[in-house]
Amino acid sequence: MYKIAVLGDYDSIYGFATLGLETFPVSNPEQGAVQLKRLAEDNYAVIYVTEALAADIEKEIAKYKTQIRPAIILIPGVSGNNGKGISGVKKSVEQAVGSDILFSGN
Amino acid sequence: MASTQVNPTRMELTRLKKKLVTASRGHKLLKDKRDELMRQFLDLARENMALREKVEAGIKAANTNFVIAKAGMSEQTLHTALMAPKQEVSLECSERNVMSVDIPVFEYKTKSADENDIYSYGFAFTSGDLDDAVRSLSDILPDMLKLAEIEKSCQLLAAEIEKTRRRVNALEHVIIPETQEGIKYISMKLDENERSTQVRLMKVKDMMLEEAHHYKEKQFA
Numbered sequence: 001m002y003k004i005a006v007l008g009d010y011d012s013i014y015g016f017a018t019l020g021l022e023t024f025p026v027s028n029p030e031q032g033a034v035q036l037k038r039l040a041e042d043n044y045a046v047i048y049v050t051e052a053l054a055a056d057i058e059k060e061i062a063k064y065k066t067q068i069r070p071a072i073i074l075i076p077g078v079s080g081n082n083g084k085g086i087s088g089v090k091k092s093v094e095q096a097v098g099s100d101i102l103f104s105g106n
Numbered sequence: 107m108a109s110t111q112v113n114p115t116r117m118e119l120t121r122l123k124k125k126l127v128t129a130s131r132g133h134k135l136l137k138d139k140r141d142e143l144m145r146q147f148l149d150l151a152r153e154n155m156a157l158r159e160k161v162e163a164g165i166k167a168a169n170t171n172f173v174i175a176k177a178g179m180s181e182q183t184l185h186t187a188l189m190a191p192k193q194e195v196s197l198e199c200s201e202r203n204v205m206s207v208d209i210p211v212f213e214y215k216t217k218s219a220d221e222n223d224i225y226s227y228g229f230a231f232t233s234g235d236l237d238d239a240v241r242s243l244s245d246i247l248p249d250m251l252k253l254a255e256i257e258k259s260c261q262l263l264a265a266e267i268e269k270t271r272r273r274v275n276a277l278e279h280v281i282i283p284e285t286q287e288g289i290k291y292i293s294m295k296l297d298e299n300e301r302s303t304q305v306r307l308m309k310v311k312d313m314m315l316e317e318a319h320h321y322k323e324k325q326f327a
Contacts (some may be wrong), residue, residue: 075162
């Protein structure tokens, strides 16, 4: 049985607690990196990370890309959407195909 | 084969021929694997993008609702209201094998079956906007989990496709041509050896006949 975690600044993630997801508010990237490592080693299959935080701990997130668990998924925070999530999808298309043939138009 | 030296022997030739057969077979199989992976990946990537747009829009709307809710009540009340969540989500994770890539399949269970049972607070001290906010977030949850599943699959498939493509290219452009070159080199060398043996034998035969019959002396006589 696995759990789901949400990681990011408090204002962006407190709502998820009502759904039964576990929220881990962090206030700076260093704390975020440490927390992410702890969650990845624990029993969490999905970790949602706010885009703003993810931009600062890209290296740590990339480490888990080739593992089946945890799935680290970017979500927009309260401060808005910086396009990191979408660009992540484009990046994986680019990695597979060689160039972005699906979404280069938009 | 300029770069590496091969022994021009029959044994080496058989070995190289076997290697070429294996390499061509592997190349064909890997190419098929790559094509199939690519087909699946493109479908998944399209779905991934659509889901992501939907989820991002949903979360954005929910966030706006939360901001409105927050504006209508004091921070303490809000914290207290959301302090003890009623709902709990647990995840069952199995694996599906797509062309030897394990991709995750998530199945989630909520603690209470009633999907309206998400409000962890009495309605007396909170604003109605908070209900909307919680509702909108809860509506987007199934999509978020689906997104997690598909996005992870996409990442895993992309990595596998990249690996397979490298292997296909290495076989196609390095291993197979090199082996063919080696086979060609050895068979030429062997043919050359055979010709030179033949010529030597003919020459020896000539000399022996000359010895026995003295053709040349008879010619001048």
